[in-house]
Structures are given as C-alpha cells and as structure tokens.
Amino acid sequence: MKILAFAEQREGKFKKTAFEVTKAAREIAEKLNAELVTLVVGSGIEQMSAELGGFGATRVVVVDDPRLMYYSTTAYTKIVAEVAKKENVSVIFFPASQLGKDLAPRVSVKLDAGVAADCVSLKVENGEIVAARPIFAGKVISEVKILSDFKIFTLRPNVFTAGSSNGSRANVEKVSVELDKADFAAKAVETKVAVSRPDVTEASIIVSGGRGMKAPENFKLIEGLADVLGAGVGASRAVVDSNWRPHDEQVGQTGKTVAPNLYIACGISGAIQHLAGMSSSKCIVAINKDKDAPIFQVADYGIVADAIETLPLLTQEIKDLLSK
Amino acid sequence: MKIVVCVNHVPDTEARIKIGADGKGIDKSGITYILNPYDEIAVEQGLRLKEKFGGEVIAISLGGESNKETLRKTLAMGADKAILLKDESDRDSFSVAKALSDNLKEINSDIILFGKQSIDFDNSQLPGLVAEMLNLPSVSVVVKLEIENNQVVCEREIEGGHEKVESRLPVVLSVQKGLCEPRYPSLKGIMAAKTKLIEEKPVISNSKKVEIVSLRLPASKGTGKIVGTEPTAAKELVRLLHEEAKII
Numbered sequence: 001m002k003i004l005a006f007a008e009q010r011e012g013k014f015k016k017t018a019f020e021v022t023k024a025a026r027e028i029a030e031k032l033n034a035e036l037v038t039l040v041v042g043s044g045i046e047q048m049s050a051e052l053g054g055f056g057a058t059r060v061v062v063v064d065d066p067r068l069m070y071y072s073t074t075a076y077t078k079i080v081a082e083v084a085k086k087e088n089v090s091v092i093f094f095p096a097s098q099l100g101k102d103l104a105p106r107v108s109v110k111l112d113a114g115v116a117a118d119c120v121s122l123k124v125e126n127g128e129i130v131a132a133r134p135i136f137a138g139k140v141i142s143e144v145k146i147l148s149d150f151k152i153f154t155l156r157p158n159v160f161t162a163g164s165s166n167g168s169r170a171n172v173e174k175v176s177v178e179l180d181k182a183d184f185a186a187k188a189v190e191t192k193v194a195v196s197r198p199d200v201t202e203a204s205i206i207v208s209g210g211r212g213m214k215a216p217e218n219f220k221l222i223e224g225l226a227d228v229l230g231a232g233v234g235a236s237r238a239v240v241d242s243n244w245r246p247h248d249e250q251v252g253q254t255g256k257t258v259a260p261n262l263y264i265a266c267g268i269s270g271a272i273q274h275l276a277g278m279s280s281s282k283c284i285v286a287i288n289k290d291k292d293a294p295i296f297q298v299a300d301y302g303i304v305a306d307a308i309e310t311l312p313l314l315t316q317e318i319k320d321l322l323s324k
Numbered sequence: 325m326k327i328v329v330c331v332n333h334v335p336d337t338e339a340r341i342k343i344g345a346d347g348k349g350i351d352k353s354g355i356t357y358i359l360n361p362y363d364e365i366a367v368e369q370g371l372r373l374k375e376k377f378g379g380e381v382i383a384i385s386l387g388g389e390s391n392k393e394t395l396r397k398t399l400a401m402g403a404d405k406a407i408l409l410k411d412e413s414d415r416d417s418f419s420v421a422k423a424l425s426d427n428l429k430e431i432n433s434d435i436i437l438f439g440k441q442s443i444d445f446d447n448s449q450l451p452g453l454v455a456e457m458l459n460l461p462s463v464s465v466v467v468k469l470e471i472e473n474n475q476v477v478c479e480r481e482i483e484g485g486h487e488k489v490e491s492r493l494p495v496v497l498s499v500q501k502g503l504c505e506p507r508y509p510s511l512k513g514i515m516a517a518k519t520k521l522i523e524e525k526p527v528i529s530n531s532k533k534v535e536i537v538s539l540r541l542p543a544s545k546g547t548g549k550i551v552g553t554e555p556t557a558a559k560e561l562v563r564l565l566h567e568e569a570k571i572i
Contacts, residue, residue, distance in 0.1 A: 105453040108456075
C-alpha cells in the first residue's frame with residue numbers, strides 16, 4: 001500500500017499545512033504499514049523540498065515547471081492524478097486549504113475516489129482509515145469512512161500538529177508531467193496577499209470583535225492587541241453585515257470555521273452560528289459586559305466588563321509580559 | 325447566456341441540530357429550512373448576468389418535495405425555470421454531483437453557479453466534482469467576477485488575500501460572500517413564482533463513495549473561570565494565560 005501527501009507551497013514557500021499533512025500522512029502510513037510519497041507542485045521548488053524530511057517525508061516527488069508559478073485548477077488536477085497513478089498510490093492527503101478544497105474533488109473524479117473533506121482527526125480501525133469531520137460548522141461531528149478503493153482526505157489547517165523539524169532531509173526526485181495549453185483552462189495570473197496579519201484559518205491566535213465594540217473605529221483596539229500577539233483579526237456576522245469589517249474576517253457558520261490555540265472574543269455575545277465556528281479553539285477568552293452572554297458557556301476564561309475599556313489594559317499587560 | 329444555478333435546501337443557521345434515532349442522520353423535526361446562504365448569492369449573481377447579457381436563469385436542486393420551497397424562492401427572486409431532481413435517499417457529494425452533471429449535460433449552459441459551500445454538510449465539493457465530470461474549468465470561492473468576450477476574470481479568496489484567475493467559458497463557479505448582495509424577492513416576483521412550474525425529474529443512480537459511520541455532538545467544555553468583573557481583571561487574565569494555560 002502506498003500513500004501520497006500533497007505538500008502545499010505558495011510562491012516558493014511551504015505553507016504550514018505542508019508540514020501538517022506530511023506528518024499526519026506519515027503517522028497513518030506507519031499504522032497501515034504503507035509507503036509514503038510526498039508531492040510538491042510549483043515553480044522553482046526543487047531545492048526547498050528536501051526540507052519536508054524534517055516532518056516525516058522520505059521520498060519527495062516534485063513537478064517543477066515555470067508555468068506552475070501560480071495555481072491552476074486544471075493543470076494541478078492533471079498533475080496530481082497522473083503522479084498518483086504512476087506511483088500506484090491508493091490514498092491521498094491534501095490540506096483543506098483554499099487550494100486543497102479546490103483540487104481534491106477534481107482529482108477524485110479522475111481517480112474515482114471518495115473524499116472525506118475537512119477532517120479534524122484520523123484513526124485506523126481494522127485496517128481502515130476512519131475520519132472525523134465537523135458538519136453544520138461544528139455543531140455536529142461526523143465519523144466517516146470511504147468505500148471506494150481509492151481514498152482522498154483533506155485535513156483542516158491548524159488542527160494536525162506538525163511540531164518542529166527534526167532536521168532530516170528527504171530524497172527529492174523531479175518528475176515531469178506533459179502539460180499543454182488546454183490544461184491551463186482556468187489559471188491564476190496574480191495573487192494579492194496582505195502580509196500584515198495572518199488569515200483566521202491559519203492564525204494560532206485570533207482576536208475577534210462583535211457588536212459590543214460599538215463602532216467600526218473601535219476595532220483599532222482589536223487590531224492593536226492582534227498585532228502585539230501576532231494574531232489574526234476575526235469578526236462576528238453582525239459586524240460584517242453592518243459593513244464594519246470585511247467578510248473574510250467573519251467567523252461562524254456563514255464565515256470561517258477556526259481552531260486557533262487562543263481565541264479572544266471581545267464584545268461578542270455568542271450566537272449559535274458564531275459558537276459553531278470557533279468553539280473548537282483550544283483556549284477561549286471572552287470579554288463581554290453581559291454576564292449572561294452565551295459566549296461565557298464556551299469560554300475558558302471570562303471577564304465580565306466592557307471590551308472597549310478592557311482591551312487597552314489587556315494590550316498593555318501583554319506588551320509588558322512579552323517584553324520581559 | 326444560459327445560466328444554471330445549483331441550490332440546496334438547508335437548516336437555518338440558528339437551528340440547533342439534534343442527532344436522529346439511527347445515529348447517522350439528523351433529526352429534522354422542528355427545523356426551519358432555508359435556501360443555502362451561499363447559493364442565494366449564486367442566484368443573485370446569475371440574475372445579474374442575465375440582466376447584463378440576456379438569456380435565462382435555471383435553478384436546479386436535488387432532494388425531496390420540500391426542496392420546492394427553496395426552488396420557489398429562486399423563482400421569486402427572478403429565476404426563469406426550476407428543476408427538482410427528486411430523490412430522498414442518502415447521498416454523498418460524489419453521487420449528488422453525478423446526478424447533477426448527468427442533467428447539466430443536457431442543458432448545455434454557458435455558466436454553472438454554486439454557493440462555495442452548503443452550510444449543512446460543509447463538503448465544498450460539488451462545484452469541483454461537477455466541473456470535472458463535465459470536463460469544464462472551474463473557479464472556487466469567487467468574490468469578484470467579470471465576463472467579457474467569452475473570457476472570465478475572477479478574484480477568488482485565498483488565505484490572507486485574493487488570487488486573480490482567468491478562465492474560458494463555459495465555466496463552473498462557486499461563489500463566496502462579498503461577491504454581491506442577494507435581492508429580496510419582490511411581491512410581484514413572489515406572486516409570479518406561485519404559478520411557475522417546477523419540473524420534476526427522477527434520479528436513479530446512487531454511487532455513494534463515503535459513508536457516515538456515526539454522528540455525535542462535540543464534547544461540551546466545562547464552565548470556564550470568570551476572572552473578574554472590572555477591566556482591571558486584564559492583569560490576572562494575562563497571568564492565567566501565561567502561567568496556567570501556558571499559551572502566551
């Protein structure tokens with residue numbers, strides 16, 4: 001049996017999920033006594049790929065082509081499916097990132113595979129992989145298994161821990177896949193990424209604000225604390241719907257589902273659709289002046305006080321601590 | 325321009341989900357169902373394309389009799405035609421995609437729109453599955469869209485930013501919040517929708533590849549600690565986060 005791990009990179013840098021997926025795939029490979037091959041696709045990525053050895057990869061296959069500098073749904077689909085066939089793998093792990101979620105279903109059709117999407121845990125039972133995946137934005141956990149011979153799993157970012165590299169280097173083999181113009185029927189031509197703060201789906205700390213922040217300009221306090229912590233900024237649906245914050249910050253059932261190490265909810269009451277999106281965070285802090293707000297039911301630590309008054313003190317205390 | 329919008333009928337975001345007696349499905353009693361919020365954006369986008377380029381908007385949904393409510397809403401918003409692929413069996417994304425693409429093949433549309441995700445089973449797979457089954461390009465999580473001379477230019481959301489993507493037509497697009505604001509059906513639209521026919525088609529094949537073993541509710545956390553009731557409790561909170569939770 002052979003397993004393929006897809007290690008995502010963007011513009012010549014591995015995403016954290018590349019290490020998470022490699023490591024999780026290695027663990028499953030050991031349990032199933034399977035061989036693991038890791039795939040990297042992109043442009044100018046051959047050199048950096050040995051680094052994956054530090055997270056459990058032994059053999060890395062790279063498809064390195066200048067036309068793959070940006071993501072192309074159609075070209076990547078062809079590459080992954082061809083490599084999977086050539087390597088004779090029967091299981092693929094992708095990250096459940098925007099790229100992985102885009103790619104996995106397309107690849108699954110080429111390989112006649114079932115996909116367990118956005119998994120948060122994996123186990124092996126009687127030689128079969130059983131995956132847990134949140135549904136209804138986390139209101140329910142579904143355990144699934146894949147019936148088809150070929151199986152694909154996408155793993156939610158920030159949930160599977162990669163830890164730090166053990167320093168090993170993997171063997172890197174360059175392979176080529178024949179690509180013509182038709183394979184680039186849909187193709188990214190440019191990426192615009194704000195480097196200032198991490199995205200909420202990738203951040204290990206999130207500072208999030210709701211209606212209790214009272215006005216859009218008060219989000220300066222949220223941003224100030226986020227920047228001290230190197231955190232991402234989140235928002236409730238109410239403030240996104242009021243155009244106080246951009247929709248890509250929205251956490252909850254019609255926004256993003258997040259699982260950071262620390263989630264600081266400021267002036268968020270905790271509507272059920274918000275709680276669904278963030279309650280699997282490892283540690284939750286709630287600051288809200290309403291002691292009966294539902295957010296306190298999921299919080300590990302709470303302060304019953306006005307978030308606008310509390311935030312400057314909290315930011316200062318953290319600054320003091322970090323400067324020690 | 326022939327535009328197809330694939331829509332799903334899902335529990336409202338406020339719904340408390342209970343697990344059904346068999347432990348593998350949800351208890352549907354007492355739940356209000358709505359047009360999936362992302363699909364509502366897809367319907368709006370479809371209508372705007374029709375207003376700009378002419379043509380027709382066809383809404384299609386797979387499910388039981390109650391999915392007609394959702395199809396009725398798309399008609400009230402302005403869709404020209406609605407098709408119900410009538411089937412109440414348990415399906416995974418792959419088998420839904422198969423049923424959809426078998427029917428979409430006959431429609432020959434220029435553009436197929438989906439919401440980026442259905443807020444019930446959160447698979448985000450249908451757009452990619454259908455596109456690959458129909459051998460069409462696809463762009464997912466679209467937040468900006470322009471179409472000119474048969475060329476599609478979109479922006480899709482990626483972690484921390486956006487990606488500009490070009491594609492040819494026909495194309496499958498999955499749309500994200502921020503693309504456009506769905507309209508409310510007008511009274512005239514609601515009245516007109518009542519008389520429009522919803523075409524029903526049977527679905528036979530079910531090629532399920534993923535099976536639900538069990539459903540469970542997430543483990544509930546014990547009640548947390550109220551650190552204080554004054555802003556000055558921030559100091560104690562930071563101490564706890566540092567010394568007890570060891571998170572900062």
